[in-house]
Every structure is written in C-alpha cells, then in structure tokens.
Amino acid sequence: MRVFLSADMEGITGVVHGQELTQNTPSWAEARRWMTADVIAAATGALAAGADEVVVVDGHAGMRNVLFDELPAGVVAHRGPAAGRVMCQVEGLDDSFDCVLLVGYHSMAGTVGMLSHTWHGGVVGEFRLNGLPIGETAITAAVAGHHGVPVVLATGDQYLVAEAGATVDGITTVAVKETTGRQNARCLPLPTTTAMIRDAAERAVRGRSAVAPIVTAVPVTIEIDTLSHRQADRIERFRPVERVGVRTIRIVAADVPTAFEHAWLAVEVADFEAGAWNQ
Ligand SMILES: [Zn+2]
DSSP, X not given: OEEEEEEOSTTSTTOOSGGGGSTTSHHHHHHHHHHHHHXXXXXXXXXXXXXXXXXXXXXXXXXXOSOGGGOOTTEEEEOOOGGGOSSGGGTTOOTTOSEXXXXXXXXXXXXXXXXXXXXXXXXXXXXXXXXXXXXXXXXXXXXXXXXXXXXXXXXXXXXXXXXXXXXXXXXXXEEEEEEEETTEEEEOOHHHHHHHHHHHHHXXXXXXXXXXXXXXXXXXXXXXXXXXXXXXXXXXXXXXXXXXXXXEEEEEESSHHHHHHHHHHHHHHHGGGOOXXXX
C-alpha cells in the first residue's frame, strides 16, 4: 500500500505567524521542527496501518521545510521548489496511491482561519472550480479523485477541520489548535497533537475504503479573482487563459489535472506582481 502525504505549514501545531512561514528566519527554523513532528506522526500512523511507503510532498513556500534527516524508514520525501513542479502540493499524485493525508492544511481564501489563503495569498482573492469557491483541501481532493484516490485525513485548525468535513464525506480530521484571530490561536502541545495525529492517521488509512474519491464534472472550469488588475493583466498574456473581468481570469480544460496545472502556472506568472499577504 502507498500513501500520499501532502504537507502545508499554516495548519501545523503551534504555527500562528507569517514569520514562522518564512524561509531562513529564526522563527521558521523552530516551526519547521513542529511541521516535521506533525508529518512524522501522520506517516507513523499510516505505516502502522500497513502502508509500505509514505510519500511526503512538502508543499509550503520553498517546499524544503520538513527536516529530511528525521524521517523514518519507509517515508520518502518529495522536496524542492515550485519552479520545478507542475502540480504544486500534489506533485506526483497518481493512481499508484491508495489514499491521501493532508497535514498542516489551512482554510480557503476569503474565509476566517489561521492565515487562510488559496495557493498564493498575494495573488488569489478567490478560486472557483466549476463555479464553487474552493481552497487547497478541495484542490487536492479533486486531483486525487481524478486518479480514483480518496483523501482520508486532514489536520489544521478548527476552520480547516470544518472545511475538510464539508469537502469530503467521512474524512477523519484533527484540530491541533483553536484559531482566535488571523495570527492568534490556542495551541495544543506537540505531545498531545502528535499522539492525536498518529492515531487518526492509522484509523483513517485502515478505513480508507469507506471514503469515496471526489468526482469532478468535466470539462473543468477554473476562475481566479486576482488581488489586482495588474496580476490579471500579466496572467492574460499566458494562453489558454481567458480574461473575464478586471481581476478575473478563466481556464477551461478537459480534465482536472490539466486545469490545475494551467491554474498553478497562471498563479506563478502573476507572482511577479505579488504583494505581502502573510501579515
Ligand atoms: Zn502554506
């Protein structure tokens, strides 16, 4: 059995501030240890449930956050920046996997929740799939679903837990902190959350057949409201994007992976105009 583990940072135990998300700062050096602990907890639970291999895709910012030399045998790390990827947080996800775990995820752009955003807080105001506003949980679930793979676990704050529950019927969730403001939360301690995550991951992987893969209607339409019209100006130069509003671009593709590959490239293109967001 192979398990795909997509890891982000905003929903990690203890993380509450943009400095903790920013590579090569002292705060980040601390937070990446917490991220490593949450990831190892989930991977250990998956291995206990019978996984032969867990592939951890580091999916935050520079995507080299998890401390590689702490990962146990059986856990493969997919590391390296977005410039070398076409699928962002789900790089390498295909039908060879049996289920997906989301660790440290966060709620979507435009909603409350710890440092909520979708893909790039300095570019994306709202992200819609077939007309419905979605976040990274639903993006990953849609790509996994295209390959027939269910998403069985999500960890983050209480808002992420609610979003994941509304996205995937039967998903197992763990709230590692209670968000009280954009950069404020009551954080459970690491010994508590890692035990919760390990147990939940084992239960979720064992019960994976009870969770249905997400099915997305095709052709797939993605619309992105950018934060500024200049970002949309820049994206518009990238085909096959259609400009449908002052700040809105549209992508239509035959299937889910192609749609998100084009959307991620569009967001990377707009990053030239990005503003600060994680404040
Ligand atoms: Zn992130």
